[in-house]
Amino acid sequence: MDDSNKNSSENERLEVLKTYKMYIDGKFPRTESARFYQPVVNGSTLGNVCLASRKDVRNAVVAARSAQASWARRSAYNRAQILYRIAEMLEGRSQQFIDELVRQGVGTADAEKQVAESIDRLIYYAGWCDKFQQIFSSVNPVASSHFNFSTLEPVGVVFTVASRDCPLLGLVSLVAPVIASGNTCVVLASENGPLSAITFAEVLATSDVPGGVVNILTGRIEELHEHFSRHLDVNAIACDRLGVALNTKIKEFASENIKRVKIYDQDWSVEASANPYLIQDFCEVKTTWHPIEQISETGAAY
Amino acid sequence: MTNKNSNWDLSPAPESTGHISLNDHYGVFIDGEFRTPAHGNRFQSINPSTGELLAEITESSAEDVDQAVAAARKAFSGEWSKIGGRERGKYLYRLARMLQEKSREFAVIESLDGGKPIRESRDVDVPLAAAHLFYYAGWADKISYAFPNRNPKPVGVAGQIIPWNFPLLMAAWKIAPALATGNTVVLKPAETTSLTALKLAELIQEAGFPPGVVNIVTGHGDVGAAIVNHDDVDKVAFTGSTEVGKLIQKSIAGTNKRCTLELGGKAANIVFDDAAIDQAVEGIVNGIYFNQGHVCCAGSRLFVQESIHDELIAKLKHRMGTLIVGDPMDKNTDVGAINSREQLATIEHYIEVGKQEGAEFYQTDCELPQQGFWCRPTLFTDVAQSNRIAQEEIFGPVLAVQTFRTVAEVIKKANNTPYGLSAGVWTDKGSKIFNMTSQMKAGVVWANTYNLFDPASPFGGYKESGFGREGGLHGLSAYLEI
Numbered sequence: 071m072d073d074s075n076k077n078s079s080e081n082e083r084l085e086v087l088k089t090y091k092m093y094i095d096g097k098f099p100r101t102e103s104a105r106f107y108q109p110v111v112n113g114s115t116l117g118n119v120c121l122a123s124r125k126d127v128r129n130a131v132v133a134a135r136s137a138q139a140s141w142a143r144r145s146a147y148n149r150a151q152i153l154y155r156i157a158e159m160l161e162g163r164s165q166q167f168i169d170e171l172v173r174q175g176v177g178t179a180d181a182e183k184q185v186a187e188s189i190d191r192l193i194y195y196a197g198w199c200d201k202f203q204q205i206f207s208s209v210n211p212v213a214s215s216h217f218n219f220s221t222l223e224p225v226g227v228v229f230t231v232a233s234r235d236c237p238l239l240g241l242v243s244l245v246a247p248v249i250a251s252g253n254t255c256v257v258l259a260s261e262n263g264p265l266s267a268i269t270f271a272e273v274l275a276t277s278d279v280p281g282g283v284v285n286i287l288t289g290r291i292e293e294l295h296e297h298f299s300r301h302l303d304v305n306a307i308a309c310d311r312l313g314v315a316l317n318t319k320i321k322e323f324a325s326e327n328i329k330r331v332k333i334y335d336q337d338w339s340v341e342a343s344a345n346p347y348l349i350q351d352f353c354e355v356k357t358t359w360h361p362i363e364q365i366s367e368t369g370a371a372y
Numbered sequence: 373m374t375n376k377n378s379n380w381d382l383s384p385a386p387e388s389t390g391h392i393s394l395n396d397h398y399g400v401f402i403d404g405e406f407r408t409p410a411h412g413n414r415f416q417s418i419n420p421s422t423g424e425l426l427a428e429i430t431e432s433s434a435e436d437v438d439q440a441v442a443a444a445r446k447a448f449s450g451e452w453s454k455i456g457g458r459e460r461g462k463y464l465y466r467l468a469r470m471l472q473e474k475s476r477e478f479a480v481i482e483s484l485d486g487g488k489p490i491r492e493s494r495d496v497d498v499p500l501a502a503a504h505l506f507y508y509a510g511w512a513d514k515i516s517y518a519f520p521n522r523n524p525k526p527v528g529v530a531g532q533i534i535p536w537n538f539p540l541l542m543a544a545w546k547i548a549p550a551l552a553t554g555n556t557v558v559l560k561p562a563e564t565t566s567l568t569a570l571k572l573a574e575l576i577q578e579a580g581f582p583p584g585v586v587n588i589v590t591g592h593g594d595v596g597a598a599i600v601n602h603d604d605v606d607k608v609a610f611t612g613s614t615e616v617g618k619l620i621q622k623s624i625a626g627t628n629k630r631c632t633l634e635l636g637g638k639a640a641n642i643v644f645d646d647a648a649i650d651q652a653v654e655g656i657v658n659g660i661y662f663n664q665g666h667v668c669c670a671g672s673r674l675f676v677q678e679s680i681h682d683e684l685i686a687k688l689k690h691r692m693g694t695l696i697v698g699d700p701m702d703k704n705t706d707v708g709a710i711n712s713r714e715q716l717a718t719i720e721h722y723i724e725v726g727k728q729e730g731a732e733f734y735q736t737d738c739e740l741p742q743q744g745f746w747c748r749p750t751l752f753t754d755v756a757q758s759n760r761i762a763q764e765e766i767f768g769p770v771l772a773v774q775t776f777r778t779v780a781e782v783i784k785k786a787n788n789t790p791y792g793l794s795a796g797v798w799t800d801k802g803s804k805i806f807n808m809t810s811q812m813k814a815g816v817v818w819a820n821t822y823n824l825f826d827p828a829s830p831f832g833g834y835k836e837s838g839f840g841r842e843g844g845l846h847g848l849s850a851y852l853e854i
Contacts, residue, residue, distance in 0.1 A: 357830050
């Protein structure tokens, strides 16, 4: 061993590798199945990543369901504050996200842009939390003497498949509009870009987002799609185009309990891909009727 | 308490049928004309209150469906997409007006064909159908105002399949928004109730719509399947059972077809101890015995707060005793004929199931006509949440009654169903109303009223009651690429 080598190894410390675990109910468990996979990008291994099982999907749905009612009951203002907080925390850790995106094979400039856009997208939807209702609600002029109005309510638990090609921004672009209205979700991270999803979970865990509102799994869509699309306590599915065969199977399984399936075919890096119609996609319209008393002598006048 | 009410007997007041015109047989309506397909397959449409033959209807073939879709496609790519929103609207206005003018004929045919009381077809089905056409006629040239920052485009050819409980009204619910937004349609009415849709086709022809804008094919489920699975159909709109809705969703999974489903229900109608009880009783009766209970949003599960249970049930039984069951053409009739022999068998099966499950059975003792299909207003008390009559949609005049003590309990029980179409709440306390209406997982919630419909009011379900809305501004998006 020569001196120069010795010198350099004195200067270099051994890097501590991070264990990427999943995010369920506000905690970071390993998969119950104890299975792992090693995503490889440009010839190098990203690390050991949990290979989620059917049981993990079911645990995550239970967590999402338990969290849904109280998340929806929070004021829209409070949900807006929390989404803004996620953006703040993401901003503070942006360098880590850029580094991880680069490790996942994204060019540096592109990674910087994706992280910046992810932060801005969260702020965009934070602003919508207490506004979309006014855009999409209505008071309906029925012909009888009734007060009749329609409002949007969250559909419930949404299973979200994060974009394969856009692992951070694609994930944020679907999760933000889904939770803005009071839904909770389970996210399957991009198979080849799981690092930024799990680091995003750490952001969520420190952003006042209640446990269970967003749950993040890592694993293989080919293995898991049947488990989430047949799950009877999942109300809706949000995903990008995953190929005809996979999308068809998801939609077929989804019919077993009439899940709402939204498949997007858009470039999430474009600002215009964010809009309140995505919030509406995961809402139900509720119409309420109540009689109005009619007494002829009581008409108000100036 | 006896329910003889003999002093309430009314003299018969039958609506005349002399003024209607029905053909012996009907072809399919394709490309603006009635066609008699060469295959010559027909089935009979009968009057469910007498069993008499009304007309023979074409059993369409896959070839007929193909022709209908081709005509719709040609109209969509041609004239219909070029005339502009204002002119489209004027066609719909014209149709609405013509329907109003012929409302008596339509009401009579609807009651003859479907068995519903003439009072309902005259006062509800036909006027609401016309109102729907009027409402969406006005949207045709205003669509851009409904979707801020968007440039909505029609979807194309819409395949529409409708049920037998509100035949004309459902045709209007489907056709009006589709045409207003610039689509063309292929519509299939239910096999037991095709007549008013075919009469509507005559009006469409008379109104001078461009050929192919509306096409109507008749027949059974396989005709519906041929529409759903046709490659050149861009959008499927279905109203019917949850079972068939699931099949449709599955069968189009491999396509980019748009879809809206309005499916079954098992609505909770909830009465609190502070409700105006007499009004609630009227609402309960209207909720479950309206249209013989053939209503997807029927209030078929009654939840009564324990402290008023006995009083309310006594009043309800008394009120049920005054319901006149019989000739749909009699203007005094409250409950008409069950729509078909098959549906009567389904209802009778559920009544047997309810008895076997141990619920307490009650039926009024009114006389029933000798011919036709009939079911007396039926009530089950002491029903358990797990009973099939409390879980499954019966689609008949059968009410399942349960009790509750607390608000939290009734919310849990009411929402514990795969369905989520509608709900009812009866209480005199405003804050309780708003709590309950926001807690119900249902698309339509009636507070201190029940079973009201309006073209301006969006209608549709949560969960397994389907997705998409019909009516109101929200009903437009089903037929648009936003």
